[in-house]
Amino acid sequence: MSAAGPRANSDSALAALLDWAAILLAAPPDEADIARLQSAEARRTLLAIAEEWRCHAAVRAMVAVLAADVPPRTLALDLSVSYTRLFEGVAGHPPVSLFESTSPVPGNDAAPGGGARLYGPAAGAMDQLLRRFNLRLAGMSSPADHIAVELALYATLLRAGDAADIASMRAHLARWIPTWAERCQLHDPGGFYGAVGALVCTLLRAGDASPQPIACQHDGSHHATPQ
Amino acid sequence: MPHRNETAESDEARLSRRRFIQAALASGALGSTGLPLLARGAQPAAPGAREILTGSHWGAFYGRVEQGRVTGVRPWEKDPRPSHQLPGVIDSIYSPTRIRYPMVRRAWLEHGPGADPAGRGKGDFVRVSWDTALDLVAKEVDRVRRAHGPTGIFGGSYGWKSPGKLHNCQTLLARALTVNGGFVSRSGDYSTGAAQVILPYVVGSIDVYEQPTVWPVLVEHTQLMVFWAANPMVTNQIGWQVPDHGAYPGMEALKKKGVKVICIDPVRTDTCQYFGAEWIAPRPHTDVAMMLGIAHTLYTENLHDAKFLSRYTTGFDRFVPYLTGKSDGVPKDAKWASDICEIPADTIRDLARRFAKHRTMLAAGWSIQRQQHGEQSHWMLVTLAAMLGQIGLPGGGYGFTYHYANGGSPTATGPVLPGIVGGAKPPPGSEWLEAGGTETIPVSRIVEMLENPGKPYDFNGKRSKYPDIRLAYWVGGNPFMHHQDRNRMLKAWHKLDTFIVHDFQWTATARHADIVLPCTSSYERNDIEGIGDYAMSHILAMRKVVEPVFEARNDYDIFADICGRLGTREAFTEGRDEMAWIRTFYESARVQARGKRMEMPVFDVFWNSNKPLAFPIGDEASAYVRHKDFRDDPLLNALGTASGRIEIYCANIARMKYDDCPPHPTWMEPVERLGGPNTRYPLHVVSGHPKDRLHSQLCGTVLRKSYAIGGREPCLMHPDDAKARGIADGDIIEVFNDRGRILVGVKVTSDIRRGAIKICEGGWYDPTEPGKPGSLCRYGDVNNLTTGIGTSKLAQGNCGHTAMAEAEKFKGTPPEVMVFLPPRGAVA
DSSP states (O other), X not given: OOOOSHHHHHHHHHHHHHHHHHHHHHSOOOHHHHHXXXXXXXXXXXXXXXXXXXXXXXHHHHHHHHTOSSOHHHHHHHHHHHHHHHHSOTTSSOSSOSBGGGSOBTTBOOSTTTTOOTTOHHHHHHHHHHHHTTEEEOSOOSOTTBHHXXXXXXXXXXXXXXXXXXXXXXXXXXXXXXXXXXXHHHHSTTSHHHHHHHHHHHHHHTTOOSSSOOOOSSSSOSOOOOO | OXXXXXXXXXXXXXXXXXXXXXXXXXXXXXXXXXXXXXXESOOOOOOOSEEEEEEETTEEEEEEEETTEEEEEEEOTXXXXXXXXXXXXXXXXXXXXXXXXXXXXXXXXXXXXXXXXGGTTSOOXXXXXXXXXXXXHHHHHHHHHHHHOGGGEEOOOOSOOOOOSSOOHHHHHHHHHHHTTOOEEEESOSSSTTHHHHHHHHTSSOOTTSOOSOHHHHHHHOSEEXXXXXXXXXXXXXXXXXXXXXXXXXXXXXXXHTOEEEEESSBOOHHHHHHTOEEEOOOTTOHHHHHHHHHHHHHHTTOSOHHHHHHHEEOHHHHHHHHHTTTTSOOOOHXXXXXXXXXXXXXXXXXXXXXXXXXXXXXXXXXXXXXXXXXXXXXXXXXXXXXXXXXXXXXXXXXXXXXXXXXXXXXXXXXXXXXXXXXOOOOTTOGGGGTTOOEEEEGGGHHHHHHSTXXXXXXXXXXXXXXXXXXXXXXXXXXXXXXXXXXXXXXXXXXXXXXXXXXXXXXXXXXXXXXXXXXXXXXXXXXXXXXXXXXXXXXXXXXXXXXXXTTOBOHHHHHHHHHHHTTOHHXXXXXXXXXXXXXXXXXXXXXXXXHTTOOXXXXXXXXXXXXXXXXXXXXXXXXXXXXHHHHHOXXXXXXXXXXXXXXXXXXXXXXXXXXXXXXXXXXXXXXXXXXXXXXXXXXEEEOOOOSSSBTTBTTTSGGGGGTOBTTBOEEEEOHHHXXXXXXXXXXXXXXXXXXXXXXXXXXXXXXXXXXXXXXXXXXXXXBSSTTOTTOOBSSOOGGGTSBOOOSOTTTOOOBTTOOEEEEEEOOSXXXXXXXXXXXXXXXX
């Protein structure tokens, strides 16, 4: 795929950003990651992202967290604890599921005992999608319905440029990502992962031309999520 | 719909910005230099739907696998009564609270061993790689061993783990710690801590895990079946190995024949209801007094079998003065017993006469010995059976395993399947590792040990000192469920520098660890096991049903890698991997079978058959009568006691001079009980085994929907007790005493006696303020209320049924149960 015009370039940049978000969600950042995120170059990049996708609130929150007056190792541990508390279920069911199978999706009873389990049908559907596009998981022991995998696949499809595939994957993500993002913000208000949630939702909406666009909270959009 | 201000910028400016962003991301400006998550080249499609036979504590079953995932379970077709708990295993594999990655508590990771022990339980975990986690574990084991010796490490990990001869994680832990210099272990268990210590003095063997007279004999000969604090309809669902459920056809036949059944229990149990049995509900904790009242009637009405007592027992003559009151001025007659147990004296006398008149089997459960002075319960029950003189006769006597793992199911003529052992030797050249030796504490004294390092304690005739533990290592167990007096335990745990846990799920114990290593469930690995703890009717290939989920690894491989870092891998593995060990165990059984003139198939045929290998049950096994040999010839087949007979008075115990364990069965007031003279709280908490889970296993599964009340653990309460407190069916109440507070949901029912409430053990601990002693448990972990004292100096067993409390309706909005909480908004 060539970056021939603004749209193609936008999709490539969007894909790169989705890949970054996917890696942020695949595992908590380490000390070296934090050191890079705190650099002047990173700050310029984040501000450009905010401007480009009108996600100033999310980026502001992210930058504020990264600007904390603590060593990178301390901040990395802070974020790791946040990640674990939000996503790993240490104190019971995780407040936010990283997996489509156990995320609240219309028609999917994600209550414990309600039939929704990890490695559910969504994981099987994603396995099939990966096979269809001749892809497999690399360096990650997880069911394929992990949000990071789904975002990475969406990024790959954006680069490939097939409009139907892109629209289909976006629709797939739109079933659960807005609620997921809302939950990130609910349980990590003002925090790094709350901001990541808002950013991911905004990125998903980018380029969405459907009559009922994806709604995101607190991203500068006027499409507020109903309370 | 535009999302950006299309008019504010030129295309060129936007293009430039996008190029900048793309280039910055490509250069790693945001730290995203990790490996890509996707790679080219698709994985081959998973095989089509298939069923794989494996086993569990709930029975053998086929796991249905579709696209590499378990989608259903089907009980093994030869299971006579599959447990309704079986579907819970799917939930356990795919639980949202599955531990996915190695984790280290942040304070420990930052500041090392001993950092912020009060912070345990608060959930401040940091994900680390397997290499990092294993390095930390190996270094810590090495540090503690070098600085404090092997007695600084507690490896007496206890719990119900999962079945399998290889992946017995507790044995694997013992093996790994042994090859690296030893550790402090534990003796006994929480189930039968008191009985298993005293019974060798009384009947010469542990008895609580031995085969009783088999069910077919009961059906033919027993006229009166007495389940004393035993609920076999519920507890036989599970087995330590893979259960055969052979007790259920036995019970069905007993019922069909119309054998008279009496259930003595504060609760009208499922067993009582199944048999339509006569229900006698004494005050909890007063069974010894009630038995003495029966014994007194037998003696004074000359209904006891003096010949049996003379020929097969010793010390009855020294017990009689106590029974009659000659020695202490208190006759232990029916009236005396009635005042204590609150069963009418006439009923007690009538029981004595009926027991004596009929062929009577006294089938006792274990709860009556999980109490202060619990040793006396089983001693007195054996004494009662001896007075009846039916021990060793078909259908009479006593039995202690009719409720456990399908005891009484006839034993097949098969080989004994060996398993991995904990006592592997240190590698050649490192014999010094053995120098420190290994100490042992009674299993339920772990909190006392942590509270009292270096201080003396009594146990079974010995006086020892508690070791000074710095590191505790736990696998396959959940002490933050099974140990008593939770809040005392929380404080005691602060003593540890380090607490390491392997588990597959975020149990309360895992949450209180410093290092957590995610292990596989037994459905994600290969193993081999027998079917039927007593029946031993089949050998089962426990084949891997699915690949390990997330980063879970087998305990065996985890320990092998830790040993590898400590230079002892070969000593631990003996050069074998998973399948090599399984093959070794099978081949050993095959050699034994040949000795019995049976030819087992070669291993590969067995392994790939997807069928258990069956062994025949002989006529002799189907006619087995406990203690028949002893009765037939008490000299040739003498018991393992000092006298070779049943000891009603025990000189060896007398020599110990314990003030809480006299030398013959004795009623002693416990620290608290219903109706007790010095008891502060009014309700006795009965903490029996649950019907819908195995201790705490499967509490976090679909099964809970069938029993939780208001989302909490159920609490049975008599209508009179409820009315007196303004409590209605379905209310959420707080049950409390000086040790702790829990919330539970009430079921008002006349299936429990007045003054007692039943809250099953095994509810997941869910404190409102994790890590803070005294915090309200929102779900209903009953061990917040129970006492942590030992049964006596003799056995030092746990007292999980010694607990008095008060209850009141919870006012206001009860706090949400968090330990199972679904994501907000998830429930449609």
